[in-house]
Amino acid sequence: MISASRLTKSYGPTRAVDALTFEVRPGVVTGFLGPNGSGKSTTMRMVMGLDHPDSGAVTIGGQRFHDLRWPLREIGALLEAKAIHPGRSAHDHLLAMAQTNSIPKPRVDEVLGLVGLDSVARRKAGKFSLGMSQRLGIASALLGDPGVLLFDEPINGLDPEGILWVRNLLKSLAAEGRTIFVSSHLMSEMALTATDLVVIGRGRLIADTTVDDFIASNTEATVLVRSPGADRLAVALRAAGAGVRSREAGALLVTGLDASRIGDVALTEGLALHELSPVQASLEEVFMELTSDMVDFHGQTPVEVGA
Amino acid sequence: MTTATLTTPLPALDHGHAGLANQVRSEWTKLRSVRSTWICLIIVFVAGIGLSALVSNIEAGHWNHLGLAERASFDPVRFSQTGSFLSQFVVGVLGALVITSEYATGSIRTTLAITSKRTTVLAAKLLVIGVVVFVVAEVTAFASFFIGQAVLLAHGAKALPAGSSILTQVHSSAIPYVSLADGGALRAVFLSGTYLLLLALLACAIGFVIRHTAGAIAAFVGILLVLPLIVSVLPSSVAQSFEKYLPSNLGLAMTLVTTRKTEFAGVLFTPWTATCLLVVYAAAAMALAGWLLVRRDA
Numbered sequence: 129m130i131s132a133s134r135l136t137k138s139y140g141p142t143r144a145v146d147a148l149t150f151e152v153r154p155g156v157v158t159g160f161l162g163p164n165g166s167g168k169s170t171t172m173r174m175v176m177g178l179d180h181p182d183s184g185a186v187t188i189g190g191q192r193f194h195d196l197r198w199p200l201r202e203i204g205a206l207l208e209a210k211a212i213h214p215g216r217s218a219h220d221h222l223l224a225m226a227q228t229n230s231i232p233k234p235r236v237d238e239v240l241g242l243v244g245l246d247s248v249a250r251r252k253a254g255k256f257s258l259g260m261s262q263r264l265g266i267a268s269a270l271l272g273d274p275g276v277l278l279f280d281e282p283i284n285g286l287d288p289e290g291i292l293w294v295r296n297l298l299k300s301l302a303a304e305g306r307t308i309f310v311s312s313h314l315m316s317e318m319a320l321t322a323t324d325l326v327v328i329g330r331g332r333l334i335a336d337t338t339v340d341d342f343i344a345s346n347t348e349a350t351v352l353v354r355s356p357g358a359d360r361l362a363v364a365l366r367a368a369g370a371g372v373r374s375r376e377a378g379a380l381l382v383t384g385l386d387a388s389r390i391g392d393v394a395l396t397e398g399l400a401l402h403e404l405s406p407v408q409a410s411l412e413e414v415f416m417e418l419t420s421d422m423v424d425f426h427g428q429t430p431v432e433v434g435a
Numbered sequence: 436m437t438t439a440t441l442t443t444p445l446p447a448l449d450h451g452h453a454g455l456a457n458q459v460r461s462e463w464t465k466l467r468s469v470r471s472t473w474i475c476l477i478i479v480f481v482a483g484i485g486l487s488a489l490v491s492n493i494e495a496g497h498w499n500h501l502g503l504a505e506r507a508s509f510d511p512v513r514f515s516q517t518g519s520f521l522s523q524f525v526v527g528v529l530g531a532l533v534i535t536s537e538y539a540t541g542s543i544r545t546t547l548a549i550t551s552k553r554t555t556v557l558a559a560k561l562l563v564i565g566v567v568v569f570v571v572a573e574v575t576a577f578a579s580f581f582i583g584q585a586v587l588l589a590h591g592a593k594a595l596p597a598g599s600s601i602l603t604q605v606h607s608s609a610i611p612y613v614s615l616a617d618g619g620a621l622r623a624v625f626l627s628g629t630y631l632l633l634l635a636l637l638a639c640a641i642g643f644v645i646r647h648t649a650g651a652i653a654a655f656v657g658i659l660l661v662l663p664l665i666v667s668v669l670p671s672s673v674a675q676s677f678e679k680y681l682p683s684n685l686g687l688a689m690t691l692v693t694t695r696k697t698e699f700a701g702v703l704f705t706p707w708t709a710t711c712l713l714v715v716y717a718a719a720a721m722a723l724a725g726w727l728l729v730r731r732d733a
Contacts, residue, residue: 179732193551197452200549201445207548211541213469220468227461228549229453235445268545273445294599 129154129307130175130276134184137170137331146331147184152276152324153308157302159322159339160311163419167331168311169207172280175309176205188276200229204269205278209261214254218245218264221253222271229272240265258285266297276307283317295321306365329419333374339411344420347409351387353380354403355394364397365390381407383398458559460631466533466563475529476571479631482525483518483575484582490517491583495590498610511592511613512620512692515583516576516627523686525654526568526631530638535648547733557643557725561636568635572626580615580624587612613698619692619706626689626706630713634659634682637717643724659683678702682716685709 130152137145145167152158162168173179174343175186177193185192188203196202212221222236240246243263248256253264262285269277278299298321302308307327312318318325318339321339327335327343335342348371352377358380362372370390371383387404394401466472485666491514501509538545550556585591592612615621639660659682666677678684679702688709704712 173544173732176544177551178544180730184648191621196551199453199551200446201448205548207544208541211545213465213536213540213542215471216465217468220464224461224468225462225545225549227464228457230448230451230457231445238443347551 129189132186135181135186136183137181139342144331146204148333149335150326152307154307155305156323157308157321158324159318160326162328166328188327197306198229200272203276204274205400206265206269207280209265209269212253218253219249239270243267319411346382346414350407351382352405352407355399355401357399360400367394396433443658455555458555462559462563463712475525478525479522480575482521483579485581486518487515487583488586490514491586495587495610512623515580516690523634526635527638530564530635531642531651532562534641534642538646544701544733553728554725557728564639569632572631576624576628584612623690630686630689633713633717637720640720679704685713
């Protein structure tokens, strides 16, 4: 469980995180969404005790980071995959981490095996690809067998097989009852992986909900209709109170009427239907719409904070 | 790729907390697992004994051309410690790198995100780099001393007469060599290694404050090399009152065998006073490092 309460952080005149309150519950994967510079990384750094909040607080299982007795055993994090001394081997990197929290040495080899890096454990981390570095970062997060895990953009640089692997790993870690908090700019990926969502923009909370509710509450139900008499159908549907947009020749996007009512209207007009299918807005579309509104509304580009 | 599930849960630790002993073990692993550490330590040792042999050989070879005054300031101990002119920068680089390499790679955030007390990280790093540099520097200082004396002996050097000290060697016509039992020799050799220890700690603390490798090393070199140049352009009466406080001159004072009337008379502190002052400098830098480390965002 991660609880943030009115978390606020400014860098000079830039308010990176603004009175952010949210909860991340155990047992499911929680996606952390926001455009670049929206304060995701800053928030994650504050969870890990790296940046000090100006006000507000964030707790891990009820405790602030600096009160944890064995931090690595409580919360594991992948914040920056490439943040490793290039001349040190993956094994020694993890061993040095393990020693700080009295984690037995065999555990190092175990997590290296888990992420598939056992064959390159003695190679210098500087020679690793971004994908291998991501795997090493995931291994370091898992090192202390923690109940709470934070991943900042964990699939960056991974190949499709690696992405699938991370998706399954996150889900199985959540299924074990752990709290999983994952940031990503790949909304489609979050739609596949996450159950809960925390969405922020310009450091403020936009939504703290489930993926399904987020999409449902932010989109109108839309139906895709194909008909040889699309033009006539459009007139009839508008007359019935629907919103109609033309997508391409012979295809309409209809809002305000459900599929059965549209079918009825077509029958009344004596028009054939070649397709009648409800369209599920993707998380990505919803997210883009929400955040672009926000940016437009404020009339300025959010400032990139941190790296 | 398998759907990985952690098969063996880690046994919980119900007692204690991540403390200094844990962090010291971790910092030692980090220090020994990068090549730059070993390169720096090998340079310290090889430069120490190599320059001792070389300089002692050259000085002994010139003995017959030396005037009385020069013979009076012939210091077999100092010649043997010539390597520390180089080593002071090498241990400075090593001390700074211990922390600035973590800032350069970003791994400092890993280090701080697995430890609840930041001051523990500072203490562990200083402890590990301090012990390692101290051991290597003392071994080097004593090895250099014995090699230097052996070279002088090979040139026909004579031991100081019983009851005399290095102070009285001026009356000898033979090249002198000294043993550790001779006045001040043991202290000078020991403090030669101690000087390197204190510089490594100073550089490490500077690294914590500046957080950039190039910046920290530039500051460290500036303190040792540039500060004396700046002081030297001041009016000599002003310069004289400042000179003895310079870390480089404290190092010179620490390794002097005698406080007899020489070119340094009255200019330098006594060896132990100089040591204490350098300890104060290093401690002040460490305190500043700790104060900033706790307050700054990582």
